[in-house]
Amino acid sequence: MSFLTIVLKNLLRRRTRSLLTIAGISIGIAAVVALTSIAWGFEKSWEQAYRARGTDLVVTKITSQSPLPSPFSEKVTADLLKLPRVKEVGGLLTDLISIEDAPTTLVFGWTLDSFLWDHLKLVKGRKPAGDDEKVVVIGTVAADMLRKSIGAKIQIEADEFTVCGVFESAALVENGAVIMSLRQLQRVTDNAEKVNFLNVKLEPGSTPEQIESLRKTIKERFAGFNAFTSAEVAQSNTAIQAAKGMSWATSLIALIVGAVGVTNTMLMSVFERIHEIGILLAIGWRRSRIVRMILYESMALSFLGGLVGVAIGFVAIKVIQTTPMIHGKIEGEISAMLFGLAILIALGLGVFGGLYPAVRGSRLPPTAALRYE
Amino acid sequence: MSAVLIEVRDVQRSFDEGRVQALRGADFTIGEGEFAAVVGPSGCGKSTLLQLLGALDEPSEGEIFFRGKSLLEIRDLCRFRAQTIGFVFQSFHLLPTLTALENVQIPMFEMAWSGAERRRRATELLKSVGLGERLHHVPPKMSGGERQRVAIARSLANEPQLLLADEPTGNLDSANAKRVMEHLQSIHQQRGMTMVVVTHDWNIANFADRVIRMLDGRVISDTRT
Numbered sequence: 001m002s003f004l005t006i007v008l009k010n011l012l013r014r015r016t017r018s019l020l021t022i023a024g025i026s027i028g029i030a031a032v033v034a035l036t037s038i039a040w041g042f043e044k045s046w047e048q049a050y051r052a053r054g055t056d057l058v059v060t061k062i063t064s065q066s067p068l069p070s071p072f073s074e075k076v077t078a079d080l081l082k083l084p085r086v087k088e089v090g091g092l093l094t095d096l097i098s099i100e101d102a103p104t105t106l107v108f109g110w111t112l113d114s115f116l117w118d119h120l121k122l123v124k125g126r127k128p129a130g131d132d133e134k135v136v137v138i139g140t141v142a143a144d145m146l147r148k149s150i151g152a153k154i155q156i157e158a159d160e161f162t163v164c165g166v167f168e169s170a171a172l173v174e175n176g177a178v179i180m181s182l183r184q185l186q187r188v189t190d191n192a193e194k195v196n197f198l199n200v201k202l203e204p205g206s207t208p209e210q211i212e213s214l215r216k217t218i219k220e221r222f223a224g225f226n227a228f229t230s231a232e233v234a235q236s237n238t239a240i241q242a243a244k245g246m247s248w249a250t251s252l253i254a255l256i257v258g259a260v261g262v263t264n265t266m267l268m269s270v271f272e273r274i275h276e277i278g279i280l281l282a283i284g285w286r287r288s289r290i291v292r293m294i295l296y297e298s299m300a301l302s303f304l305g306g307l308v309g310v311a312i313g314f315v316a317i318k319v320i321q322t323t324p325m326i327h328g329k330i331e332g333e334i335s336a337m338l339f340g341l342a343i344l345i346a347l348g349l350g351v352f353g354g355l356y357p358a359v360r361g362s363r364l365p366p367t368a369a370l371r372y373e
Numbered sequence: 374m375s376a377v378l379i380e381v382r383d384v385q386r387s388f389d390e391g392r393v394q395a396l397r398g399a400d401f402t403i404g405e406g407e408f409a410a411v412v413g414p415s416g417c418g419k420s421t422l423l424q425l426l427g428a429l430d431e432p433s434e435g436e437i438f439f440r441g442k443s444l445l446e447i448r449d450l451c452r453f454r455a456q457t458i459g460f461v462f463q464s465f466h467l468l469p470t471l472t473a474l475e476n477v478q479i480p481m482f483e484m485a486w487s488g489a490e491r492r493r494r495a496t497e498l499l500k501s502v503g504l505g506e507r508l509h510h511v512p513p514k515m516s517g518g519e520r521q522r523v524a525i526a527r528s529l530a531n532e533p534q535l536l537l538a539d540e541p542t543g544n545l546d547s548a549n550a551k552r553v554m555e556h557l558q559s560i561h562q563q564r565g566m567t568m569v570v571v572t573h574d575w576n577i578a579n580f581a582d583r584v585i586r587m588l589d590g591r592v593i594s595d596t597r598t
Contacts, residue, residue, distance in 0.1 A: 001475045002488055009470045279466045282429055283480045283527070284455020367430045370466070 007296045014269070021265040022305040025346060028251075028258030029309025033342045034316035035247035040333035043240045049171035050199070050230035052119045053090070056211055058233045059198040059218060059225055068094055071194035074182075076222065083217060085203045085210055090114035091195035093185045099178065100155055102146050106177040107156065109185025115201055120174075125150045125165030131183035137165035139175035146178075154178070157188050172331050200227070255349060258305070262353025266298045270361040277361050278369025287362040294361050298354025299347055306346025310339050375404035377441075378535065378567050379426060384435035386421050391433075395421040397590035398435070405534075406565045408558070410581035412572055418590040419571045420539055426569060427458050427537045439535075455483035459528030461557075463540035465520040467512040473499055473523045474508040480530040498526035502556055518549030525556055536560070538570040542577055554580045 011018045050058060059080065060069045074091045081089055093109040110116045117127055120137070128135050136156070138148060143166050148154055152163045161180065169175050186192050202211065211229070218227040270277070277290055317332035379402065386396040396418040403409055411419045424430040425437055428450045437444045439457070447453050460466075467476045477495035486494070499508055502522040512520050521541060528536055538557065542550035558580050561568050570581060578584050579598070586594040 001471075001478050001492070003482060005475070006471070006479075013470055275466075276468055279468065280479065281451065282427075282454065282460055282466070284451055284453075284458075284483050284531070285479075286449070286451045286455075286483065289482065365430075367424050370429075370462075 003293070004296070007293060007300060010269070010273075010293070010297055011300060014272075017265060017268070018301060021261055021301050022308060024261035025258045025302050025305025025349060026308035026312055028254035028349070029306050029342050029346050030312035030316055031254035032251040032345060033310055033313025033338060034320060034332070035251055036341075037313070037317045037332035037334060037338055038320060039240075039244040039247040040338070041331050042243050044333055045171065045173040045331065046233070046240065047230050049169075049173045050233060052170040052174070053116050053199055054119065054201055055090075055199040055230060056202045056206065057200040057215060057218070057227045057229060059200060059222075059227050060196065060233075061224055061226075068096060069196045071191045071196045074193050074195045076225070077195075077198060079222070080198060080200060080218070083214060083221075085206055085214060086200055087203050088115050088201040090116040090199040090201070091182060092116060092197050092199065093182055093189065093191060093195050094197065095185065095189050097156060097178075099146060105142060105145075106173065107185060108174075108177055108179045109182040110179060111182045114199075116199060119171075120167040120169055120179075123166045123168055125163070127165055128181045128184075131181045133164075133181070134159065134161050134184065135164035136161045136178050136180040137167050138163055138178050140166060140168050141172075141176040142178055145176065156180075159188055255345065258302075259349050259353045262298050262302060262349055263356060265301065266294060266354045266357035267360075269297065270294060270357045273361075274364060274369050277364055278366050278371075281364065281366035282370060290362040291358040294358035295351060295354045298357070299350035302346045302348075302350030302353070303343065305349075306343040309346065310342050313342065375406050377402045378405045378407075378439065379403040380438040380441075381422075381426070382436050382438065384422075384425060384432045384437060386418070386425060386430070387433045394590055396425070396432075399587075399592050401585060401592060401595060403567060403569065406567055407583060408561045408568045408570075408581045409583040409585060410570045410572060410578035411585045411587060412575065412578045413587035414573055417587040419573075419587050422587070423537050423539050423569065423571045426535075427460060428454055452483065455480055456531055457534050459531070459533035459536040461521070461524050461528050461536065461538035461541045463543035465512070465517075465524045465544070467520055467523055467527070469512050472509045472511055473504060473515070473519075473526075476512070476523055477527045477530055480527060484531055494530065495526070498529055499523070502526050516549070517545050518552060521545060521549070521553050522556065525553070525560070529560065534567060536566055536568045538568065540572055541570060542572070542574065550574075550577065 061072055071093060077089045077091050080086055091111055095107050096104045097107045099105045112128060112131065123140060125137070127137055136154060138146065143149060146154065148163050149166065150163055154161050154163055156178070182195070186194060202214070215227040218225060280290060314334065317334060321332060381399050381401050384396060384399045387394045399422060411422060413419050425432055428444050431445070468479065474492070474495050477498055478491045481491040481494065496508060499505060502525055504519060504522055504526070507515060507519060512523065515523070541557070542553055545553060554577055557568060557570070560566060570577065572578055583597045585592055
């Protein structure tokens, strides 16, 4: 018989209670998995968008870290092009607009000759031919969502546009978007000659050191502006930060409930076994072994709760992704790291929830515990 | 005269802030290899004395020495109990979810023995008390006599130097009581193990070589048979 056999047999004595505890923990862990996955996926989808466009650096106003920073003059483009190793600068304006009866949709305005268009794969139709043309291209997910195809009319704010193309992008966030010429969006949103992002493409073969050097130069020469790499711009985005913060806050509440559940179960278990703990102490078990036994029990419950929670969380991610608000815009980040983190959190819950009952159980005086019935 | 294993020096034990005097002063020694019985009516302090001898409790006054060393000086009393003392209780005190074989292995976790070694020793001990066929039975499926024999096997698990039995036949019928006492006597004779049995029953006390009588928390006589 191993030490773990004793732990397992103790858990199996109260099967229903053990199962309910596992269920409680699994719900907490499922919340962690699902919410974190969506938050990480949100971050990743933005990062993907910049990577897919071939953007090396994104220039925005320092105070503008939300996904939709306040617009600034597009004249900065010309100054950026004078910097060493800068090959192209694509100015873009982005806004969130409620289109017809669909949920809020991302609308991009891109300069027509910019490299930003290069990564889009047109499934049908064409891209806008000129700045004055009141046409848009829409992503495949947006086409489904808005139920529009080539030639369809689409109402954006007070203007009516015609869909001239449907595209696919490697960036999920773009697939759910509507894109038009920069001039048209500037007009629609009343932001003449303004952009809120400048996507900078460097000469091929630029090293990370050169990118870093350019970033410093931009910060020094352009007061009030900052330059981010694709990953950083996603990380520093306040909306993404808020989403991550919300996911952690919600997860934390779920975890606290889980920890209270484990503590309650283990305390009940200790109270029920005071007499037995007295026997173990009387026949020579060290107090540290009693602590270990109770901690292992709570960790075993948490570990099993973690495994079940990961499975439920996985299913929850798949379900959440089908909802209209999320579908096609964010893909939950599912990775071994996330699942590993969830199991570690579950084990942490076990330690946290089991520690007090374990210490309390181990401190019982053997004679008093033996008398307890 | 054998070497002194335990010396009880003016030991007193009170509870409830001194309002209850369970032990009012005990002075005696127990030699290596002795089989002593502590006899007295219920409430005379004999179980309290046994708990003090087994380092389960501490005296309010006085000291107990084991091989000349005060129990108060022993820092790790759990380890001391595990390696030195075997207990047999009136209510058996077995773990109900574990089999007989597993119950006997419980104290062995404190020894540096492998799982296979623990299992081998536990099997041997259970066979020695006539339970070779009941290894995988759990206590609720065993008779009182069988449970007490499992408890005896468990008390011998770590080859203790002292075996303390608190009313070991208190929950048994006379036939089983006799059988349990014969087992204890046989262990004493074969292993030369020091034993102290607490009982209110003179028939049980008569199995011992020495009888210490107690009344109202005091030793009133100490005779060798």
